């Protein structure tokens with residue numbers, strides 16, 4: 196017993212006063228990308244370098260100007276390395292969640308808008324119970340959701356918890372590209388969740404299928420199967436990014 | 447018997463040098479080698495590049511003591527005599543052959559698919575039933591092994607579990623509280639990774655392999671890079687060898703810490719469970735200090751490493767590593783001194799060394815049974831020094847033994863990372879990429895077979911590639927340690943109580959997606 200108490204003192208108090216204090220992230224962390232408008236000419240180097248197919252031609256802009264789809268992006272930084280004009284920067288901004296799919300598109304020269312909060316989520320302001328379903332996820336997104344329960348993040352203090360049964364849940368949090376073999380279980384879980392219910396897609400796979408978008412064994416993300424209310428991008432998203440997304444559901 | 451090609455584990459061999467035998471000879475040869483202390487690394491089907499539909503078998507074995515590999519293949523065939531009755535470690539490999547290529551291992555005791563489950567078809571059937579308002583036939587139920595008898599009952603768990611974990615289905619045959627048999631049915635996470643790798647290399651191969659099992663990103667990335675380097679003869683600079691090893695050992699530290707915490711949680715010892723969850727994050731954040739991603743994604747690139755550390759960064763990481771290491775040691779020691787934890791973990795989920803050897807277990811689970819299996823020793827990736835280190839073994843094979851192996855390996859990894867950081871800080875050579883690294887991106891040498899073994903934190907990760915006439919992957923096999931070890935968990939649970947399952951499961955902590963690919 197004394198041993199445990201002594202060790203307890205050693206281990207100290209670790210919970211961060213989020214969101215009032217900003218978490219310290221690695222200087223090498225790749226946060227929200229920023230694209231500066233440059234004259235691309237005939238260069239398409241970033242398109243060729245991107246392993247995730249996350250760069251799309253920008254509608255209405257000069258030909259070749261890329262739009263970065265955070266819903267597909269793995270935040271690998273290959274585009275930044277490939278671009279001869281330095282158009283890509285990755286900021287240290289971890290807040291990237293979006294209520295809409297379009298909100299994940301990063302276009303050169305356009306500053307992201309603050310999104311209106313959907314009215315119908317007000318009911319979850321004080322308590323939000325989540326049922327997590329891994330539908331072909333690689334266990335990285337799952338791990339970063341799990342970690343929210345630890346001392347540093349202490350999800351419970353915000354009134355948010357992961358629960359064991361969909362019957363107790365207000366939201367289902369999906370990870371993974373929705374493998375063919377998990378589709379049925381995902382649907383069943385959704386049907387078992389009482390309404391009103393929220394669907395949260397966490398990670399590039401769950402948003403768009405990610406790297407597995409073209410695999411015949413996968414369905415290309417959650418929206419193939421369920422209506423998605425919130426998108427949290429990353430591969431995997433940093434736990435703070437997930438926490439920020441969950442908190443924005445409650446404000 | 448010399449019906450197999452023997453070669454050193456680092457060499458890529460010409461595929462044509464593999465002896466071609468018939469199915470029976472392959473069986474005899476494999477059995478002989480296993481008797482001589484070899485173990486099965488891979489057994490897989492190989493489509494002939496010229497003829498469609500003709501599939502031959504290819505088998506790779508390893509001999510840990512001599513660091514030698516053996517390989518052989520068969521003529522195209524449709525069936526062969528199953529090896530499983532005498533060599534249980536062939537069990538899942540043979541089922542996989544049956545599933546992927548329709549090759550029948552005659553006399554296999556439990557022949558059914560490995561990853562194919564009726565759920566996908568049922569989801570589709572339901573959908574079209576809605577569309578056409580007609581009743582669709584639902585595929586026949588998945589066959590499970592059943593124990594008959596009065597008072598025998600069956601418990602089905604999954605695919606969606608209570609916690610935030612991956613899906614899998616467990617079917618227990620119980621007599622009262624006692625488990626007579628457990629069948630582990632996986633496949634829910636199947637994403638078709640091997641099919642995506644075929645005809646590579648492509649830029650996407652490495653990121654996809656990093657997602658094979660997200661908690662083993664560095665392990666699988668290392669295996670892939672090493673494989674490409676062995677094929678093309680690229681020599682990786684020592685600096686990036688160190689960076690890679692730091693990444694790999696940090697991954698081990700993070701996961702071992704997390705696993706020990708989870709064992710604490712399942713024995714009801716909450717202090718360690720709470721602390722270790724946090725300390726695991728500290729180790730992940732050290733990986734993020736290295737490459738920006740907590741799971742080490744993007745750290746490696748074929749031919750070297752993508753990120754370097756300056757001496758100041760080395761010093762910073764070292765001090766944070768020491769702090770996290772101290773906390774981990776303290777938290778784990780408290781748990782391993784608690785009589786309640788020791789009592790709960792002793793004798794539960796025990797496997798003996800013979801069973802472990804027969805099943806072909808690897809990694810922590812094998813070392814906990816006294817098998818000295820560690821690819822860091824039998825197949826080291828570089829000539830970096832690693833004298834102060836030997837495989838950590840236990841004899842009991844139970845939950846406690848698996849916890850102790852992890853606990854001891856924490857010390858080893860902490861020491862290794864610290865030494866490597868010190869070397870890195872003073873190393874004058876700054877190159878982190880081999881000058882000829884681009885060779886790994888172009889087409890590879892044609893018609894070669896190459897193997898990469900990497901000791902990930904769970905155990906040995908094995909990648910095997912065979913290139914075709916034009917230097918693309920004809921086959922790329924990924925064998926996560928979980929593929930070997932899931933049957934170990936199933937057998938370990940026999941004769942235990944069903945309430946022991948969560949604890950046993952945590953002590954193995956196997957990957958679902960690594961198995962399902």
Ligand code: SF4
Nearest residue numbers: 245268269271272274
């Ligand atoms: S950072 Fe994102 S957009 Fe850029 S190359 Fe990587 S995956 Fe593509």
